[in-house]
Amino acid sequence: MSWDLKWLAILLYLFSAQVFAQEIEIDASYPMSTEFRTLFEHDIFKSSDVGIHIVNLRTKEEVFGYQADKGMVPASVMKAITSAAALRVLGASFRFETLVFIDGEIRDNVLHGDLYIKGGGDPSLEVHHLWKIVHDLKVQGIGRVSGNVYYDNSIFGPDTHISGWNKSIDIANGPAYFPKTSSLSVNYNCLAIRVRAGQKNKEKASVFVEYPSPDITIVNDIKTVRSYTRARISISRSIQDDKMEFTVGGRVPVNQERTYYRALHSPSNYFMSQFAEVLRQNGVIVNGEHKLQDAPTDKSIFYRHRSASLGTLIKTMNKSSQNLFAESIFLMMGVQQQSPPQDIVRDYLVELGADSEDLVIVNGSGLSRDISISPSVVSLVFSDMYGSKYVQAEYLGSLSIAGIDGTLRKRFSEEDAAGKMRGKTGSLNWVFCVGGLVFGQDGDTYSVVIFMNDLKTSSVHARTLQDSFLEKLIRTSTIDK
Known part of the structure; x- marks a missing residue:
């Protein structure tokens, strides 16, 4: 190596060492700045992009913030936003419906005509539900179909990949x-x-x-x-x-x-093959073919299968971080409101106080690096849900309980901290996020959002640091009552 390159390497080393030696500045005016100060000695704050926002939901006071208004990638914490918007837009009692239409008359256990299955985008539908549908159709007199069985997949349009993920x-x-x-x-x-x-x-x-x-x-x-x-x-x-x-x-x-x-490459075709097989195994003969085609608009509904309520579905969506549930609920908001779902979620956040120009909404699951939302905006969502007498129970019940279930079941190793947080995690490569409600020993409930982007360390180190913040908050009383 030449002397010029050696000196360049030395200068780069000294410069990087100086940068990493710089102390991270935090706002001392926050009530919990003193409690959290030592945690900012961690190298993650020097090498990665971190945003933190903590609000006392009783007093509405911001007790701590660090880059709280900076737009960042939320990963699956986006599901906490999607479920909140859906509860407001669709309502906790909303149910997906799979509809059956007939075009013809039923005589002597034969449908003299065609059978139509209109998909409603139900993400929870499984093969055993198809058995229930076919059983009920037989009870209503359909033991054979003289025509075709058509499958309508028009409500969401063609089967498609989750928007914003191009890996x-x-x-x-x-x-x-x-x-x-x-x-x-x-x-x-x-x-x-x-x-x-x-x-x-x-x-x-x-x-x-x-x-x-x-x-x-x-x-x-x-x-x-x-x-x-x-x-x-x-x-x-x-x-x-x-x-x-x-x-x-x-x-x-x-x-x-x-x-x-x-x-699956083609969920619609797979649905069609499974329904055809269930018909066959139940002895229902189809003289015609199985095809994709829109259902007629001039026929009344012959039969409907309804999913569990939205309040129940979001438990699976949030606790298991189920992407299909999130995307289907996201798309259904667009169908019901006849508007792009991105705009619906954005409007919900703006109504809570967010700046529209600071929001980039791509999908409902968070499976995208193009989404940009600040920790403080997510705090607005948690505050809205916590303060709602109509959907608070459904929303809180959908979040993982730290140390007990969902994606937080292995978090909070200390026994006195287990069960003291309900939240949603999110991770992609180099992204590690968590947000939710923390129940402090002071009797207050806090909204906590910690986003870590552009990580230069392992997710284990990121999780350990996040848990240090959360456990310290649980054990610290900040308000004299």
Whole structure:
């Protein structure tokens, strides 16, 4: 190395050391600045983008803030916003509906005409619900359909990927967290692939799909290995003309069985194949074909299947961080209000006091790096939900309980802190966020939002620092009553 390069390296080192040695400035006017000051010695504040906002929901006082008004990527904390907006727009009692229409007369257990299934975008629909629908249709006299069975997927439009997530490897392989949204959703728009090892070393393992479809084929390249060997499975997906082929390779230890989930390329076609199979297994004969086609608008509803209430659905959405639920609810707000769902959520936040120009809303799940929302805006949402006598119970019940369930079940190792927070986590590569309500030992409830973007350290270190803030807040009394 030349002397010039050596001196340059030394100067860069000294400059970086000086930057990292700089003390992070925090606003001493906040009531909890003293309690949190030592936590700002962590390198995360020097190397990453961090935003914090804490509000006492009884007094409405900001007890701490750090870059609280800076727009940042919220990751799945976005679901806490989507569920709040949906409770305000759709109402806690809203239910998705899958409708059945008939075009013809029923005589002698035969529908002389066509059967129409109109999807309502229900993200919770599973195959066992299709059995219930078919059973009820048989009870109402449909044992055979002389015409066709049509499937209407028009309410959301064509099956599509979650907006704002363009990661090429996910588009190609279809991980379970990246399902397509569809008006005709079933089984979370994912395929369950079961891998079952043989009983002896080197014996051929078996691979099968829980709910098969004519459009799905499996190439089995799995080997059974000795019981002490670690499993190593790879699943690749190829698509051609709406048909999917999964190649499953690797190894699985003797007598083990594992299940892997992959997103469907065409949820509408999969729904159609599953409904056709349920009809067949129930002895309902269809003389015609199964096709995608809009339902007639001049026919009355023959049958309707209703989902659980929105107040129940958001429990799955928030506690399990379920992307399909979030996107389907997000899209349904747009359908009901006949307006882009991004605008509906933005309008809700502006109504709470946010500046429209500071908001970038892309989807409802938070699976995007293009979303930009500040911690202080998320605090407005928590304050709104906490203060609502109409939807507070449903909203708080949907959030994970620290140390007990959901995505917070492994947080707060200290026994006296477990159960003292209800919240929502969010993470992407280099993004780690948490927000929710903390119940302090002083008897007050606090809205807490901590966003960490552009992380230069592990998520373990980020989580430890977040929990230090949260546990310190739980144990600290800031208000004399």
